[in-house]
Amino acid sequence: THQTLLVYAKTEAYVYNADDPALREPYAATSLSMHFKNKDAEGRRYRERTIRGKTYRYYADEGRAIGSVWSDCSSMVANTPLRAETTGYPTQKPEKLLDRIVRASSRAGSLVLDPFCGSGTTLVVAAKLGRRFVGCDVGEHAIATSAKRLKAARVAFEVSHGQARSV
Numbered sequence: 001t002h003q004t005l006l007v008y009a010k011t012e013a014y015v016y017n018a019d020d021p022a023l024r025e026p027y028a029a030t031s032l033s034m035h036f037k038n039k040d041a042e043g044r045r046y047r048e049r050t051i052r053g054k055t056y057r058y059y060a061d062e063g064r065a066i067g068s069v070w071s072d073c074s075s076m077v078a079n080t081p082l083r084a085e086t087t088g089y090p091t092q093k094p095e096k097l098l099d100r101i102v103r104a105s106s107r108a109g110s111l112v113l114d115p116f117c118g119s120g121t122t123l124v125v126a127a128k129l130g131r132r133f134v135g136c137d138v139g140e141h142a143i144a145t146s147a148k149r150l151k152a153a154r155v156a157f158e159v160s161h162g163q164a165r166s167v
Contacts, residue, residue, distance in 0.1 A: 002069075005101065015110070020103045024063035036060040073097040089119035089145050098125040106131055120146030123164060127155040134165040 007014070017023065027036070036045040036058075045060040058064075077094045080086060085095050098121045106112055108130040114122035117135030123146060126133040137143055146164050150157050156167045 007105065015105055015107060017104055017107070018065060019062070021063075022100045022103045023066055025066050026063045027060060032060055070097070070100065073100065085121075087119040087145050087149055089142070092119040093121050095121055095125055098122050099129070102126055102129055102131060116142075117146050117164065118142045120149040120164070123157070123166075124149055124153045124155060127153065127157075127166060132166045133157075134163060136163045 007016075032045070035047040038046050038048070040046060046057050047060075048055055048057050050056075073094055073096045075093060075097075077083060077096070079088075079090075079092055086092070102112055102122065102125050106126075106129075110131050112122060112126040112131045112133045114133070114135045115137075117123055117137045119142070120135065123133045123135045127150070135146055137146070143159060143164065147157070147159055150164060157164050158167050
């Protein structure tokens, strides 16, 4: 399947952590050998590109930004009964996918909201990454599944009127 993630921000001061390692991948060997021929004072390989009069430096060890298709986060992984993260919730997403999204769009200590928390994946990932969270759902099964998952992950939270939130 293919799903599109849309990012909305109230101001130009939005968070996008493009340099986070979860949003980067190694350069191909061909690219490394062809383009990364320079070394800086610390011995790091780099290439420079000038675009419209501005010069950009790219370091080989930082890798390149991942593209818009994330084929390494298969949705089937989350619903495989042999995996520890599986809850049985039908629309569960893999932790790797939510880890990447939360890392990309928030900082440690930020508040992460999941208004359709379902299996609780976003909440567990947010807690693991040092973010506070609020998860909401209208389904009792979703709240129960999320609460069970948060307890199993030893995450401190409280449930109030169909919301789970960090404490």
